[in-house]
Amino acid sequence: MAIMSAFLCLLLILSFFSPGTSLSSNYYAKTCPNVESLVRRAVRDAATNDKKVPAALLRMHFHDCFIRGCDASVLLNSNGKNTAEKDGPPNVSLHGFYVIDNAKKVVESACPGIVSCADILAFAARDAVVLSGGPSWDVPKGRKDGRTSKASETIQLPAPTFNISQLQQSFAQRGLSLEDLVALSGGHTLGFSHCSSFKNRIHNFNSTTDIDPSIHPSFAATLRSVCPVKNAKNAGVAMDPSSTSFDNTYYKLIFQQKALFSSDNALLDSPKTKNLASKFASSKDEFTKAFVKSMIKMSSITGGQEVRKDCDKNEGERRKDRRSDRMFNQGFRDGRSYAQVAKSFGKENTKMNQNEEKKDWSSEKIYNDKEKAINSDGGEEDVGDHTSSKDNGNICKMEASSLNEEYL
Ligand code: HEM
Ligand SMILES: *[C@@H]1O[C@H](CO)[C@@H](O)[C@H](O)[C@H]1NC(C)=O
Ligand SMILES: *[C@@H]1O[C@H](CO)[C@@H](O)[C@H](O)[C@H]1NC(C)=O
Ligand SMILES: *[C@@H]1O[C@H](CO)[C@@H](O)[C@H](O)[C@H]1NC(C)=O
Secondary structure (H helix, E strand, O other): OHHHHHHHHHHHHHHHEOOOOOOEOOOOOOOOOOHHHHHHHHHHHHHHHOOOHHHHHHHHHHHHHHOOOOOOHHHOOOEOOEOOHHHOOOHHHOOOHHHHHHHHHHHHHHOOOOOOHHHHHHHHHHHHHHHOOOOOOOOOEOOOEOOOOOHHHHHHOOOOOOOHHHHHHHHHOOOOOHHHHHHHHHHHHOOEEEHHHOHHHOOOOOOOOOOOOOOOHHHHHHHHHHOOOOOOOOOEEEOOOOOOOOOOHHHHHHHOOOOOOHHHHHHHOOHHHHHHHHHHHHOHHHHHHHHHHHHHHHOOOEOOOEOOOEOOEOHHHHHHHHHHHHHHHHHHHOOOOHHHHHHHHOHHHHHHHHHHHHHHHHOOOOOOOOOOOEOOOOOOOOOOOOOOOOOOOOHHHOOHHHHHHHHO
């Protein structure tokens, strides 16, 4: 068994540096030369309507790359027997999927069947950074999309409670260094966090102190006022006061003991990471240079096998859909009523889910890009919480069954 898991572990590590897929800069030069401008436009339009979009896309790409490599597994919907990453524990805090789905539609109409969803997400993450005033870079291309997405695997994401050795391990398992860890953590210059992601630091920290002493007292007081013990639904704070602008404020805040997560503060706990954080705090240029280098590294962790047509469905699901659509239409031709046919094909559920998703998205008025606190209606809710993860992030603990199915 031990040998077997060692073998699975090795296989998994190899699959992260997937030898099958090599990326290149000019991958679509002949087959879809305009793909990047199409994606850029889709991202820009969405971001114009909704300032939350850039942060969402950057984080989505990170989550994608950390589970099964950057293979767009984060975009797949749950289906019958399978709960996808999307619906796993950090689910509510990932949003903006529609931006990628729309970009894909535009790209499909220009170059059908050519561009992977994983590449579109990588472009979109870069565009999100550019739109927020950050650097631009050439994204390596040619990722393939995966077929598998499992909610249970979101436990492999680093948690905001992680200490420096846990963070180092989580990154090292993906071939990423301490420098990558410090530079990529700078992604927290954008966006929003729910109370559930840091409430362990401001209530019942441990048996001797209620508040994590590594948080500046005035900042702790602000956080506690936004996030009372029974926290308001969807309440939270901006990641930094300039949360729509890509800058190096994040690093300055860490040194002022105003980092939001233990995992941010943990960057001060080893000499190497502390030096890097200090360099980035004093030079936006050094930060952006390092960020670009590390983004290219992270986004080159590959893992997929195919080019999906719809970013939220793998080919197997699409085939099933087409078959059920044919049978569905046949049902009408047989003279049955809509309700009868819908019932026998579960279509009313499909409709309902789509509506649900739209509703979730549009009701998310949790943002306030000017500054900090957003309180909304009462009632406790844990959202986007992977702080409860007892796992140390060791991907090699991944269930053998899912490996068997997908990797062997
Ligand atoms: C180092 C380990 C990391 C941990 C533990 C971590 C954890 C978190 C948590 C808990 C949130 C708040 C979720 C919520 O409550 O809604 C968050 C948000 C965010 N993270 Fe990270 N993260 C990490 C690395 C990264 C990386 C590498 C990036 C990208 C380069 C990134 C980009 C973001 C962004 C942009 C947001 C804001 C999302 C939004 O506003 O929609 N994070 N992260
Ligand atoms: C999010 O995940 C939790 C826990 O896994 C689950 O109970 C909840 O239904 C999910 N929510 C959504 C919107 O998928
Ligand atoms: C980090 O956390 C792990 C798991 O809780 C623990 O075993 C380890 O000793 C901690 N390391 C440091 C440097 O605090
Ligand atoms: C609680 O946390 C503080 C600060 O990190 C530490 O000094 C103290 O020893 C901790 N107490 C317990 C019981 O772990």
